[in-house]
Amino acid sequence: MSLKIGILNISDRASSGVYADIPGQACVALLKEWLTTPVEFDYKVIPDEQAVIEAELKRMADTDSCCLVVTTGGTGPSVRDVTPEATMAVCDKMLPGFGEKMRAESLKFVPTAILSRQVAGIRGKTLIINLPGRPKAIRENLEAVFAAVPYCIDLIGGPYLETRPEVMPVFRPKAN
Amino acid sequence: MSLKIGILNISDRASSGVYADIPGQACVALLKEWLTTPVEFDYKVIPDEQAVIEAELKRMADTDSCCLVVTTGGTGPSVRDVTPEATMAVCDKMLPGFGEKMRAESLKFVPTAILSRQVAGIRGKTLIINLPGRPKAIRENLEAVFAAVPYCIDLIGGPYLETRPEVMPVFRPKAN
Amino acid sequence: MSLKIGILNISDRASSGVYADIPGQACVALLKEWLTTPVEFDYKVIPDEQAVIEAELKRMADTDSCCLVVTTGGTGPSVRDVTPEATMAVCDKMLPGFGEKMRAESLKFVPTAILSRQVAGIRGKTLIINLPGRPKAIRENLEAVFAAVPYCIDLIGGPYLETRPEVMPVFRPKAN
Numbered sequence: 244m245s246l247k248i249g250i251l252n253i254s255d256r257a258s259s260g261v262y263a264d265i266p267g268q269a270c271v272a273l274l275k276e277w278l279t280t281p282v283e284f285d286y287k288v289i290p291d292e293q294a295v296i297e298a299e300l301k302r303m304a305d306t307d308s309c310c311l312v313v314t315t316g317g318t319g320p321s322v323r324d325v326t327p328e329a330t331m332a333v334c335d336k337m338l339p340g341f342g343e344k345m346r347a348e349s350l351k352f353v354p355t356a357i358l359s360r361q362v363a364g365i366r367g368k369t370l371i372i373n374l375p376g377r378p379k380a381i382r383e384n385l386e387a388v389f390a391a392v393p394y395c396i397d398l399i400g401g402p403y404l405e406t407r408p409e410v411m412p413v414f415r416p417k418a419n
Numbered sequence: 420m421s422l423k424i425g426i427l428n429i430s431d432r433a434s435s436g437v438y439a440d441i442p443g444q445a446c447v448a449l450l451k452e453w454l455t456t457p458v459e460f461d462y463k464v465i466p467d468e469q470a471v472i473e474a475e476l477k478r479m480a481d482t483d484s485c486c487l488v489v490t491t492g493g494t495g496p497s498v499r500d501v502t503p504e505a506t507m508a509v510c511d512k513m514l515p516g517f518g519e520k521m522r523a524e525s526l527k528f529v530p531t532a533i534l535s536r537q538v539a540g541i542r543g544k545t546l547i548i549n550l551p552g553r554p555k556a557i558r559e560n561l562e563a564v565f566a567a568v569p570y571c572i573d574l575i576g577g578p579y580l581e582t583r584p585e586v587m588p589v590f591r592p593k594a595n
Numbered sequence: 596m597s598l599k600i601g602i603l604n605i606s607d608r609a610s611s612g613v614y615a616d617i618p619g620q621a622c623v624a625l626l627k628e629w630l631t632t633p634v635e636f637d638y639k640v641i642p643d644e645q646a647v648i649e650a651e652l653k654r655m656a657d658t659d660s661c662c663l664v665v666t667t668g669g670t671g672p673s674v675r676d677v678t679p680e681a682t683m684a685v686c687d688k689m690l691p692g693f694g695e696k697m698r699a700e701s702l703k704f705v706p707t708a709i710l711s712r713q714v715a716g717i718r719g720k721t722l723i724i725n726l727p728g729r730p731k732a733i734r735e736n737l738e739a740v741f742a743a744v745p746y747c748i749d750l751i752g753g754p755y756l757e758t759r760p761e762v763m764p765v766f767r768p769k770a771n
Contacts, residue, residue: 346516
């Protein structure tokens with residue numbers, strides 16, 4: 244049985260076909276570049292509707308048993324940006340360090356990084372991470388936190404993820 | 420119709436006349452120094468009472484249509500410090516990056532910066548930002564985040580703010 | 596009447612005797628090294644049970660009048676890690692700057708620092724700070740925030756703490 248990762252592109256315009264689905268594809272490309280563990284992707288493009296986002300996050304976590312779900316888009320201050328609210332609504336635990344680190348990383352490039360409300364949290368055995376919508380920012384953000392992702396998945400009872408250490412070294416502390 | 424910005428000095432001692440209202444005046448001076456767009460200020464000094472603060476924030480946002488409200492004071496750990504609670508109570512969305520960035524900036528000057536509980540958030544078409552009470556810290560904090568404020572106000576449907584780029588350059592990302 | 600500080604080691608394994616209680620002892624050693632004010636420690640080792648943690652935090656704050664309570668352990672993403680939830684449940688006010696600063700400090704050493712969900716907050720006249728479970732990280736974290744702790748305790752009406760300035764200088768801003 245293969246390991247599953249959910250990719251959820253949240254965008255009114257991408258889901259209605261106005262935009263190409265570039266952010267979701269950027270996530271898949273990054274994860275394929277870094278991971279050596281075989282992965283099956285559960286991939287979906289949906290509009291910025293909180294109920295729809297919550298339903299998809301629950302399905303990817305509970306029914307599809309994804310160990311990791313990354314979302315793109317919907318994290319800004321606009322009235323249609325509700326990805327963090329949907330994520331908080333479905334998570335058992337929030338991990339504030341992810342948002343702090345990703346914003347601090349983005350601040351090296353743009354002062355508007357403080358407008359991102361992105362969060363990460365745990366639902367059951369699934370780690371959910373919000374990413375921004377721009378491909379350049381997606382790479383910067385996921386690179387900033389991914390070294391800690393496999394160990395987090397270990398801790399919540401998920402599968403053992405391995406990476407190409409030359410492109411994305413992961414860190415697992417020694418047992419104490 | 421001119422653009423409005425609310426300045427809310429929250430202080431038991433300033434509102435009872437024990438202290439001069441220096442923090443609120445410091446905000447007005449900074450905004451006049453930076454902004455070229457003509458602005459009308461909605462200015463008030465009130466005590467550290469959560470219900471009063473919430474009522475003023477709502478009035479400035481809803482009735483007075485301020486695109487931005489900055490508060491000063493009431494963000495510490497003391498029992499009378501309730502500005503963040505009032506702000507969270509009236510906002511639709513919180514923007515955690517503002518508090519993180521302002522505390523990180525203040526930490527360059529004083530280790531007690533971690534005691535500030537200041538937040539920022541959105542109510543309708545109004546951005547609300549909590550600032551500390553000391554004029555030196557007010558400048559340090561507002562300087563640290565203001566480059567992102569005009570774009571945030573764009574995103575929530577507010578007016579287009581412009582600044583003197585030599586004293587406060589603002590940043591607006593290219594549309595994606 | 597002497598000043599009291601609560602030390603709460605939260606660990607299923609330490610409380611059942613599988614592990615020695617090293618984290619709690621590390622906190623006591625650090626505080627004895629830094630503080631010159633005579634202190635009495637209220638010391639306890641308990642399992643990762645949210646109701647038990649909440650009851651102990653309340654007892655240390657309300658009945659035992661500790662001016663400071665430091666917890667160790669239970670701040671990660673695992674299903675048994677509930678220290679932040681228990682702390683948030685008993686606090687009147689949260690101080691997000693503590694968690695931000697401690698995670699930023701730990702990030703200098705390990706990328707998995709973002710997995711720590713540690714918080715700090717105020718219950719009545721008691722400051723509660725979550726620390727991680729590893730002694731090395733305990734020192735790094737408490738060192739990163741302790742300069743602000745005595746002033747925080749001043750502000751919430753607690754006793755006046757003094758330290759050995761050569762090992763832990765504290766900072767108290769001038770009255771404004």
